[in-house]
Each structure stands twice: as structure tokens, then as C-alpha cells.
Amino acid sequence: MDQVEAVFREERGRLLAALARRFGDLDLAEEVTAEAIEAALLRWPIDGVPPNPGGWLMTTARRKAVDRLRRDQVYAAKLAILQVDADRAEAPRPGGEFPDDRLELFFTCAHPALAAEDRGALTLRCLAGLSTPEVARAFLVPAATMAKRIVRAKAKIRDARIPFRVPSKDELPERLPGVLQVIYSVFTEGYAASSGPYLQRLDLAEEAIRLARILHSLLPAEREVAGLLALMLLVHARRDARTGASGEVVLLEDQDRTRWDHDQIAEGRALVVQSLTGGPAGPYAVQAAIAAVHDEAPTFASTDWVQIVALYDVLSALDPSPVIALNRAAALAFRDGPEAALTLLDTLADEPRLRDYHPYALARADLLQRLDRRTEAVAAYERALTLAGSDPERIHIRARLADLSNA
Amino acid sequence: MKYLLLINAGELDLSGGAVGCEPADWMRFDQEITDAGVVVASESLADLVTQTRVQVDNDGKRTVTDGPFAETREVLGGFYVIDVPDLDVALDWAAKCPGSRAGGAVVVRPVAEFPGA
Numbered sequence: 324m325d326q327v328e329a330v331f332r333e334e335r336g337r338l339l340a341a342l343a344r345r346f347g348d349l350d351l352a353e354e355v356t357a358e359a360i361e362a363a364l365l366r367w368p369i370d371g372v373p374p375n376p377g378g379w380l381m382t383t384a385r386r387k388a389v390d391r392l393r394r395d396q397v398y399a400a401k402l403a404i405l406q407v408d409a410d411r412a413e414a415p416r417p418g419g420e421f422p423d424d425r426l427e428l429f430f431t432c433a434h435p436a437l438a439a440e441d442r443g444a445l446t447l448r449c450l451a452g453l454s455t456p457e458v459a460r461a462f463l464v465p466a467a468t469m470a471k472r473i474v475r476a477k478a479k480i481r482d483a484r485i486p487f488r489v490p491s492k493d494e495l496p497e498r499l500p501g502v503l504q505v506i507y508s509v510f511t512e513g514y515a516a517s518s519g520p521y522l523q524r525l526d527l528a529e530e531a532i533r534l535a536r537i538l539h540s541l542l543p544a545e546r547e548v549a550g551l552l553a554l555m556l557l558v559h560a561r562r563d564a565r566t567g568a569s570g571e572v573v574l575l576e577d578q579d580r581t582r583w584d585h586d587q588i589a590e591g592r593a594l595v596v597q598s599l600t601g602g603p604a605g606p607y608a609v610q611a612a613i614a615a616v617h618d619e620a621p622t623f624a625s626t627d628w629v630q631i632v633a634l635y636d637v638l639s640a641l642d643p644s645p646v647i648a649l650n651r652a653a654a655l656a657f658r659d660g661p662e663a664a665l666t667l668l669d670t671l672a673d674e675p676r677l678r679d680y681h682p683y684a685l686a687r688a689d690l691l692q693r694l695d696r697r698t699e700a701v702a703a704y705e706r707a708l709t710l711a712g713s714d715p716e717r718i719h720i721r722a723r724l725a726d727l728s729n730a
Numbered sequence: 731m732k733y734l735l736l737i738n739a740g741e742l743d744l745s746g747g748a749v750g751c752e753p754a755d756w757m758r759f760d761q762e763i764t765d766a767g768v769v770v771a772s773e774s775l776a777d778l779v780t781q782t783r784v785q786v787d788n789d790g791k792r793t794v795t796d797g798p799f800a801e802t803r804e805v806l807g808g809f810y811v812i813d814v815p816d817l818d819v820a821l822d823w824a825a826k827c828p829g830s831r832a833g834g835a836v837v838v839r840p841v842a843e844f845p846g847a
Contacts, residue, residue, distance in 0.1 A: 436817060483840045484731050486816035 331360050332452040336537070338380055339449055340424035342388065343431070344487040349449065349477045351388055351398075359384035425450060426541040427487040433502040434485050441476040442505045448473060450537065451530045461509070461527055463518065495545075503551050503607065506534045510555050515713070522566050522715040528559050550598035550608030556591035557614035560584040572719035576623040588618045609638045628658040645674035653686050661693040681710035685720065692727065701727055732770060732813050732841035733820040737829035739807035751828035759828055763810065768823070774808035811841065 335356055342352035359380045373379040392399040432445040440462075447453045447461060459469035479485065490498040513527030535552040542548050564578035595615045598608035613634045620626040635651035648671055656664035668687050677683040688703035701724065708720045763769055778799055785793045807829065814820050817838070824836040 436821070484816045486818050488816075488818070 331363075334377060334380060335360065335452045336425055336428070336450050337377070337423055338384060340428040340487075341381065342384055343449075344424045344427050345385070346388060347484070347487065348481050350481070351391065353449075355384040355387040355391065358387045423541070424487065425537060426489050429502050429538060429541075430489055430498060431480060431485055431487050433505045434480075435498075435501055436483065436485055437476050437479060438472075441472050442501075443509050444469060444472055445476050446505050446534065447509065447530060451534055453530070461512070461524075461530075499542075499545065499547065502538065503547060506531050506538065507551060507555075507607075509534070510559075514558060515716075517712045519712075520714045521570060522572055522713055523562060525562060528555070528562070531555060532559060546598045546601065547605040547607050549594045550605055550611050553591045553594035553598055553611035554607055554614055556587050556594065557611060557618050560587040560591065560618060566715065570715050571722075572715050575617065578623075580621065583618065588615075591615065591618070604637070604641075606638060606642045609634055609641065613638070626657065628654060632658050645671055645676045646680070648674075649677060649680075649683055649686060656690060656693075661690040665690045665694065679710055681707045681712070681716070684710060688723070692723070697727060731816065731843070732811055733817070734839045734841055735810040735812065735820070735824050735827065736806060736837040736839065737774075737808045737810075737827060738835045738837065739805055739829055751831055751834075755828040759826060762826070763812070763823060768812040768814050770811040770813050772808070772810040775806060778805050 339352050339356045343349050362383055432449055433442045444458050447458045455470050456466045459466040510528050510531035513524045516524050532555050539548045539552050560583050564582040567573050592615050595611045616627050616630050631654045638647055652664045652667040671677055684703050684707035688700050691700035704720055704724045711717045783795045820838050824838050827836050830836040
């Protein structure tokens with residue numbers, strides 16, 4: 324049964340996208356997609372799986388949509404104009420195969436006219452096939468709150484008529500980063516949960532990778548999509564080594580590198596090469612390259628810090644954000660020593676984005692400890708403790724504080 | 731589908747125009763959007779100081795007041811109603827409008843459609 328569900332989860336996104344584009348309405352598309360899958364689960368075990376399962380589902384869903392519109396004339400009238408537009412726009416497809424419109428749906432779900440917080444939710448719901456309660460758990464909000472947000476976003480798509488379309492070649496540089504950002508923000512929440520009992524939420528990180536894989540298959544020539552997928556694979560490859568037996572934080576320098584997922588690293592490295600070839604690199608490609616340099620080092624001591632700092636220089640030029648400056652400084656500590664890195668960190672002290680960002684306080688604390696400036700290190704750890712989100716992060720910081728007072 | 735583009739002009743310079751959007755820019759934009767055949771209605775509004783507010787309470791008593799005068803620098807200066815296929819096209823016109831520049835903003839709002847109307 325689970326296997327069947329998994330097949331449908333994949334098929335569901337394609338079906339939903341095609342129907343949303345056809346009828347210009349996500350609600351109707353979701354409703355008839357669910358009904359078609361339900362019908363398949365009922366019929367296929369008896370009648371056998373049809374020769375073209377996708378086509379069967381599509382025909383069934385369309386028929387159900389037409390039935391629904393016949394029953395509800397007001398609703399039909401509301402959608403009538405949209406339907407005409409969609410029909411006109413629909414180009415004939417070779418071989419009569421049912422079209423893959425998921426790329427359209429990606430751009431609709433990540434449309435800048437939607438609230439930023441709704442874009443990730445909608446993408447998980449429509450393209451990763453998560454139920455509303457699952458999306459609510461992903462964003463740690465009550466199911467009712469999430470249901471309201473999804474209804475609001477779908478209503479805006481319908482009533483403001485946000486189109487189901489792929490931006491043209493010259494619009495793409497402006498619109499694609501928004502889609503990548505949605506996927507990456509799902510991943511980062513999975514990589515380091517902003518609150519709760521666990522450091523990582525592997526299910527979320529895996530959903531993000533799944534979404535990036537779909538997007539990469541739809542836009543194989545877009546190097547930043549390859550870069551994002553590479554970055555996530557290369558970071559996610561370390562998941563098993565990042566926490567200890569009781570869920571505690573294990574720092575990069577203490578990780579058992581034999582527990583890294585080396586198949587995933589190999590896949591990520593191949594994608595990095597792809598994302599860095601054929602023109603100037605984008606920010607995701609450069610971040611993926613940094614992750615690759617870490618993953619390639621057999622031990623922490625053999626990490627190529629010169630290369631990593633140089634890559635951070637490239638990244639800072641592309642995307643001069645304070646968080647990247649912080650990461651660059653942390654890498655610089657291993658190339659030029661803690662003193663130089665601390666000087667750099669202190670120049671960032673007034674950055675509003677870093678003021679309440681616990682990794683900043685933690686990085687400072689670590690450098691101060693290395694420099695044996697204990698009182699200041701304690702203060703910095705205490706600051707990090709008040710800002711840290713997940714329980715394992717707080718436990719880790721308390722342990723560092725305890726080490727300091729025992730030493 | 732019809733969209734209302736509400737033009738909130740940006741900072742004004744000494745001659746009363748928004749910085750960086752010359753009258754020539756507005757004329758060029760108006761010509762372009764008119765030639766595209768999408769304009770349903772458009773007006774630019776008289777100066778804010780001419781604004782008057784009317785309210786009628788439950789007893790039918792009318793209250794007329796001078797103003798109100800926004801304290802922000804963004805002031806509604808005019809509007810277009812355009813008929814275009816979808817939000818992306820409306821947003822493209824809004825981005826072309828000089829009112830979206832120099833600290834100003836154009837707010838895009840769909841006009842409600844009533845089935846059967």
C-alpha cells in the first residue's frame with residue numbers, strides 16, 4: 324500500500340499541475356485529483372492497472388471536473404473565463420502524452436505576489452504532495468492555521484489570477500531565484516530546526532531534495548538549479564554524523580567521516596561540476612563548491628581552508644550578505660588564526676541580521692575560547708544560549724560553558 | 731480581467747514632480763499603455779490639499795471634513811484601470827509606470843468579477 328501511495332504521490336503533482344493549468348483553479352484541481360486517485364485505488368486492484376495509468380488518471384480527473392462544474396453553475400461561471408484562456412493557450416503535445424505542467428506550478432506556488440510564508444507551504448502541498456497537517460508540522464504551526472494560510476494563498480491565485488505559466492527566458496533570472504529560495508528555505512529548516520527537540524528534521528531536508536530533483540529534471544540547463552541540488556546533497560550527506568547517539572550536536576571537526584553518505588557526495592560533486600561549467604557561477608553553485616571541499620577532506624585537519632576562503636570571497640562578491648561574511652570569517656580562523664577572524668567578526672557586530680543570530684554569538688565565543696579570553700567567551704556563549712532555537716543546540720552550548728568553567 | 735493600478739507617487743522635488751520621473755516619462759508611459767489598447771479608465775488626481783472627506787452616521791447626519799492628509803510621503807496621485815489576461819501582465823505594466831520609481835509604488839488590485847454580471 325505504501326508503495327502504491329508513493330507512486331501516486333509522484334503522479335499526484337503532475338496530475339494536479341496539468342489540471343490547475345487546464346482549469347485555472349487549484350481547489351478544483353486538488354479536489355478532482357484526489358477523487359481520481361481514490362477511484363484508481365478502488366478500481367485497479369479489481370480491473371488491473373490500465374496500460375496508461377497517467378492517462379487514465381487524467382481522463383478520470385477531467386471527467387470529474389466537468390461533472391463538478393455541471394453541478395455548480397456559479398462556480399463554473401467564475402472559472403469560465405479562465406477555462407477559455409487555458410484552452411487557447413494549450414498547445415498540442417506530441418504523442419498525446421499528458422503534459423508535465425509542474426514547472427508552471429512551481430512558479431505559481433513561489434509567485435512573488437504571494438506572502439513569503441505561504442510560498443513554501445503551497446509548494447510542499449502541491450508539488451511534494453504533503454497533506455495540510457503534514458505541511459503544518461513542517462512549519463510548526465497548528466493545522467488550522469496552516470489550512471487558513473493555504474486557503475488564503477489559493478484564493479489569491481484564483482481571484483487575482485496569478486497565471487500558471489513559466490516565465491520567459493528574459494524573465495527567468497528574476498523569477499527563478501524565488502523558486503530556489505522556497506526550496507532552500509525548506510531545506511535549511513530541515514538542516515537546523517529553528518526550534519524543537521531535534522537538531523535536524525530529515526524528512527524536511529529530504530522533501531527539499533526531492534523538489535530540487537523534480538525542478539532539475541524540468542530545467543536541466545539551469546546551472547543554479549543543479550547548484551542548489553548539489554549543495555543540499557553535499558550537506559545532507561553528513562546527516563548521520565551530525566548528531567550523536569542521544570541527538571547531541573557533533574561539530575564538523577569531530578564528525579566520523581566514514582558515516583557520511585559517500586554515494587550522495589559523489590552525486591553532489593558531479594552536479595557541482597555541472598553548475599560551475601559554462602559561465603559565471605551563481606551563489607548556489609559556489610556554496611555547493613564550498614560544501615564539496617569540506618566533503619572531499621578525509622580529515623578535518625586536511626581541509627583546504629585556502630580554497631574555502633577563496634570561494635567565500637567569490638560568494639561575498641555575488642551575494643554580499645552579513646551571514647556569508649560570518650561564515651567567511653569562521654573559515655578564515657582556520658587559515659589565518661582566531662585573532663584575524665575575531666577582528667573580522669567584530670566589524671560585523673552592528674549588522675542587524677546578526678544581532679540576534681545565535682551562530683554569530685557562537686562563532687565569537689569559539690574564537691574567544693581559542694584565544695583563552697575566558698570571561699568574554701563565557702559572555703558570548705551565554706548570549707548564544709539565549710538565542711539558540713533547538714534543544715540540542717542549547718545542550719551543546721551548555722556543554723561548552725561547562726568545559727570552560729572546569730578547565 | 732480588470733486590474734486597478736493605484737499610483738502612489740514618491741518623494742517630490744522642488745518643482746512638485748517625483749524625483750527621477752519627468753513629465754516626459756509619464757507621457758511616454760501613457761502613450762505606450764494607451765497604444766497597447768488595455769486601458770479601461772485612467773485619471774490623475776488633483777493635489778491632496780483639495781481632498782474632502784464625507785461620512786454619514788446612523789442618524790443620517792452628514793460630517794464633512796477637510797482632508798485627510800496622509801502623513802506618509804506616499805500619496806495617491808492617480809490610477810489606471812486596465813484589462814489584461816493575468817496578474818503577471820498587470821505587474822509588468824505597473825513596473826513600467828513611472829509612479830513605481832523614485833520611492834513611489836503602484837498597488838495592483840483586481841477588480842471584482844461577479845458571475846453572470
